[in-house]
Amino acid sequence: METQTVREQVLDHAQTLIKQRGYNGFSYRDLAKLVGVKTSSIHYYFPGKEDLVLEAVNTYSSAALAEMYAIDSSLCADKQLERYARSFGRLLVEGNTICLCGMLAAEIGTLPEHVALAVRGFFNANEVWLAKVLAQGAQEGSLRFNGSPERAARALYAAFQGSLLASRLFQGKDRLNEVALSLKIQP
Amino acid sequence: METQTVREQVLDHAQTLIKQRGYNGFSYRDLAKLVGVKTSSIHYYFPGKEDLVLEAVNTYSSAALAEMYAIDSSLCADKQLERYARSFGRLLVEGNTICLCGMLAAEIGTLPEHVALAVRGFFNANEVWLAKVLAQGAQEGSLRFNGSPERAARALYAAFQGSLLASRLFQGKDRLNEVALSLKIQP
């Protein structure tokens, strides 16, 4: 049972609050109450909300991308997609949250520029990885799609993000496998 | 050139602001500035923010669903999907907005219950309509998908919502046709 520093606790709760309520839906007050410190202590670690959220995005992004890159590329492409969908879907089980970057993408018009950039980078990394898997799936004959792998990957990633949104909207019924399934070639 | 009442102007601007910035991203003050009245005048028409947003959702929903139902069901299913995608995509051109209900779905954890209900109703109506079109497409042989029409319709609607999100994120490049295309059977 590791003891977290205040800084780590703040960052953790910030990530959860963003996933649940968005950039404009939480405050330093909320965090202070959750961690059990005063708001001024949070300002000590993160001078402005922009600093806090930027670090929250980077932390989230690093972890999520690392998990994605850890998927064994020697597996069949459809199996890789299945794993990807599962790790994506863990967000639903853990506290009815959606993807932190999906949430921020919705609020993009209200975000500091550095944060917006980080969100775009996360989307792009996912789309690039998916394109690689789709190309592999086409070669193996395990997946079927129209157009280029890049086009199909963008559509697929959008479907994952939207599916997470809809799953939470209808109270946690996981619809992500429906998405991965839609490209699979039926036996 | 019809002259809009103050009430109508408020409702119009509220819809735009929600689509651009979300429920937690705009204030009575923003609206007052846009319409050229004081905030107290807005409270006269809409006592609380909940009243305002609920009516904004209902107005938006009625218009969007009416447009959807107006799509000629005697057309080929893939043509119907194309029209659906186009009317969906009009949001991007008109001021870099996404679907009002897609935005609110992201903020669902912060919404008054009546608003949340209206958002769910909108999603459901779209999914039901899409399922009907997909069933037709399967019968005609113009569309191909795995699983039941209902399952595929949920995945497809998620893809449209997510695609809108991503299109705006990357500055208005319309990716919605990529989604509609993904189900089309290649000639």
Place this chain on the structure above:
DNA sequence: GTCTATAAACGGATAGAC
């Protein structure tokens, strides 16, 4: 209907004591 005035809580943020 629209305004002025005002309330009360909240928002992000800082100075300075300990």
Place this chain on the structure above:
DNA sequence: GTCTATCCGTTTATAGAC
């Protein structure tokens, strides 16, 4: 590092004059 105290603008909302 964490706190108290405080600043100042914002947000939602109401009372009451015109």
